[in-house]
Amino acid sequence: MRVVLLGTGSADGLPNPWCDCATCVDQQPRGRRAPTSALVDGRLQLDSGPEAPGQAARLGHSLAGLEVIAIGHAHHDHCDPAFTLYRSWVAPQPLTVIGPAPVMASLRPWLTDIGIEFDLREVTAGDVVEASGYRFTVLAANHSAFGEAVLYLVDDGERRLLYATDTGLLPASTLAALAGTRLDAVLLEETFGTLTGLTSEHLHLATFAQTLAALREVGAVTDDTQVVAVHLGHGNPPLAELEAELARCGARVHPDGTVLEL
Numbered sequence: 001m002r003v004v005l006l007g008t009g010s011a012d013g014l015p016n017p018w019c020d021c022a023t024c025v026d027q028q029p030r031g032r033r034a035p036t037s038a039l040v041d042g043r044l045q046l047d048s049g050p051e052a053p054g055q056a057a058r059l060g061h062s063l064a065g066l067e068v069i070a071i072g073h074a075h076h077d078h079c080d081p082a083f084t085l086y087r088s089w090v091a092p093q094p095l096t097v098i099g100p101a102p103v104m105a106s107l108r109p110w111l112t113d114i115g116i117e118f119d120l121r122e123v124t125a126g127d128v129v130e131a132s133g134y135r136f137t138v139l140a141a142n143h144s145a146f147g148e149a150v151l152y153l154v155d156d157g158e159r160r161l162l163y164a165t166d167t168g169l170l171p172a173s174t175l176a177a178l179a180g181t182r183l184d185a186v187l188l189e190e191t192f193g194t195l196t197g198l199t200s201e202h203l204h205l206a207t208f209a210q211t212l213a214a215l216r217e218v219g220a221v222t223d224d225t226q227v228v229a230v231h232l233g234h235g236n237p238p239l240a241e242l243e244a245e246l247a248r249c250g251a252r253v254h255p256d257g258t259v260l261e262l
Contacts, residue, residue, distance in 0.1 A: 001159040001262040002041050003185065006055045008256055009033030010191050010233035011077040013051070019234055023193075026238035033256055035077040036165050036231045038187060040154065043132050045069045046163045046187075050080040059257045063087075067096060067132040072141065073149030073166065074102035081110040088114045096131045098123055100138075102147040125150055125173065133157070139177055142168035143201045153178065159262040162220070165189035165231040168200045169207055170214060179218040183225050184262040186215070188251070190229040193236030204235070209249040226260055227251040 007013075014033040015024030027033065037052040039045050042065045045052070056063050071079045079099070084107060087095065096119040097107060104122045111118055121129055125140035125148070137153040143166045151174065154161045162183050164170075188211065192204035203211060208229065215221040229242075229251050236242050239253070246253055254260075 001156050001161060001184070003161060003187075003260040003262065004039040004059070004061055005187075005228070005230070005254055005256055005258045005260070006037040006039055006052055006059065006061075007034030007049075008228075008230045008232055008254065009035055010231050011035055011075065012233070014232055014234055016234050021234055023234045023236055023238050027234075030239065031255065033232060036187075036189070037078075038163065039063075040134075040161070041156075043067045044134060044154070046152065046154075047071055047078040047165075048080060048083050049077040050082065052080075053083060053086060055256065064091070068134070069095065069097050070136060070152050070154070070163075071097065071099035071103045072151060072163070073100065073143060073145035074106050074147070075145045075166070078145075078166075079103050079106055081107050084110045084116070084118065085114055088116045092116055094119050096121060098129060098131065098136060100124060100148040100150050102145060105146075123150065124148060126177075137177065139174045140171045141166065141174075142171055153181065159184045161262065162186045162188075166191070166202055168202060170211055175214055175218050178215065178220040181220050182222055183215075183220050185226040185228070185260055186221060187228050187230045188212070189231035190246075191231050191233045191235070193233065193242070195235035202231075205245055208246075208251070212249050212251065221250075223250075226262070228260070229253045
């Protein structure tokens with residue numbers, strides 16, 4: 001399994017264009033972190049916000065071979081229905097899209113207008129679906145986006161990737177579903193950094209570490225698991241300090257465009 005980090009930033013990206021805090025100033029010369037999205041094996045895309053297609057092109061990755069998109073929730077930075085239109089101009093063949101009910105509701109008007117049939121797979125937490133050689137276990141997120149938000153365990157028969165954004169502390173049902181599943185990689189959101197006392201539907205550094213500890217306790221994360229913090233907002237400290245904080249709990253941070261070979 002080959003995972004390209006198309007974006008590793010929060011909804012506003014990093015740096016936030018309206019901000020000159022220490023973290024945004026530190027990130028500016030390093031290049032922008034686009035909103036979080038990932039490309040797996042050139043066939044699967046995880047989340048598709050408005051910047052994702054352009055980000056893929058900037059990083060030198062074609063989406064022409066895309067067969068399935070799995071979208072976790074209906075917030076705009078994760079689900080921009082316009083991708084259906086842009087794709088229809090060049091590729092009329094069906095594309096499978098997996099997502100909870102609010103995602104499907106946002107997509108259907110666009111598909112009616114362009115007159116192309118997409119294979120829409122509406123899912124809810126607890127479902128297991130197969131598409132394009134992948135097995136998706138749909139997991140509950142501690143997040144709400146016009147209704148249900150979900151996370152995905154992606155299994156290609158050899159490797160297992162947990163894509164976990166956006167969420168607060170994982171629900172008990174999600175930890176139970178992952179118990180005993182040895183993960184090869186985890187892309188885990190860490191939105192707020194040192195900011196606490198905000199919404200419980202995102203993680204900060206302390207709850208990120210708490211989440212990893214819980215995943216280790218159920219046997220899902222081991223010393224061999226690649227743990228990458230994504231969905232990074234400017235509540236995080238500058239990069240050097242962030243790297244040190246994440247290393248304490250066995251996680252890393254990578255720039256957009258990084259390729260993980262599992």
